[in-house]
Amino acid sequence: MKTRKNILISWVCFGILAGLSGCAPKVYQLRPVSGDVVRIEGRPTTKAETNGIVVVASYERLDLQYVALDIEVKNKSDRPFEVDPADFQYTALDEEQKTVFITTSSPQKPLMFSAADPIREADRTAYNQEREVKRLKTAKVINTVLLVAAVASDVASSSNRNNHRPERWVQNRVTHDNIYAAIQAKRMIDHGLFADRMQRYDYETYRWKELSMKPTTLRPGESVRGLVYLPMSRDAKYMLINYPVSDTESVMLTFQQEWVKEKQRKK
The missing domain is CATH 1.10.287 (Helix Hairpins)
Structure with missing residues (x-):
């Protein structure tokens, strides 16, 4: 009887431990999957250029309800360029990188989000x-x-x-x-x-006031860097980020968004 009881207790304990190991906390990951992707300071960083305006971006962290991106905008054109972080926006994409639409609206509209305006938020x-x-x-x-x-x-x-x-x-x-x-x-x-x-x-x-990118005017050869805060959406598997550089053209970047189980550290 004691042997059966010990075996039963062992199986129960094993089941509990297996359940706990299967319930490892998930962590948020965001990585660039378009443009010229390189590792800078240990982080995947992407770069894209349109009409002499270069955008360099990497994922910084999940900050409350925002996805914070470390972004640098460079002006390689021959004209001044107005930078406003609130102009950054993204379209939510599904697993096949197709546009996610708002199902509650008629006609359906793409699921899009604009970056936070740091001045207004302050x-x-x-x-x-x-x-x-x-x-x-x-x-x-x-x-x-x-x-x-x-x-x-x-x-x-x-x-x-x-x-x-x-x-x-x-x-x-x-x-x-x-x-x-x-x-x-x-x-x-x-x-x-x-x-x-x-x-x-x-x-x-x-x-x-201190971390976010500020609106500024870049003269040719100048650049500005700071954090851009985009609202986080769990409906997006990919984020198609765009930043307008003219009335008809934009710098486009794509990031993959996912929640993965945190790796257990070996004791």
Whole structure:
């Protein structure tokens, strides 16, 4: 009996371990599959050129809801060129690199995404920070009002002759102690949410003002480099990125997007 029991336990443990190994976390990968692809600083990097405008791009990281690309734009033409990171956009492609369409619209439209405008996003983040400060001030006022009301109720019930009996006194103390604890808990939650949100907004401010590519005018021979943030879509197997260099022409780059199981490190 013990032998069968040990065998059964061993098989159960084996099944659990196999299940855990099969549930390895998936990591996001994005790699260029078009243009002149080379490895620079250990990362696959692609380059394409149209009308003297060169775009060099590589995948940087998945940043919250955005795919961050490290992009450099070079002006090899003989004219000034206006660079705006918000002009980058991509069309979602399927496994066969065919356009993915929005099925909810009629007529169907290609599934396309535009890069984030760093100036607009920085302004939006500043507004959100101001809103959070106002929200915390309002919460403080509400908490103060609740506390004053609780103290008034406590004093009034304590002075009531009917509450001098031991059982009524104990009930009164339990009730008001719970009210005070609830107000304190609400205060801690308010401050915790404020700290978490402000921390995120501080990072977003840094992202849009320090890391992202800025709109600029490139004179012949000049270049600009920074991160371009494209909304991430799980519906895309490939991202056909385009950047217009004129009314009729664009620089085109294709990246393959996939989620793969993270390799287990050997102990």
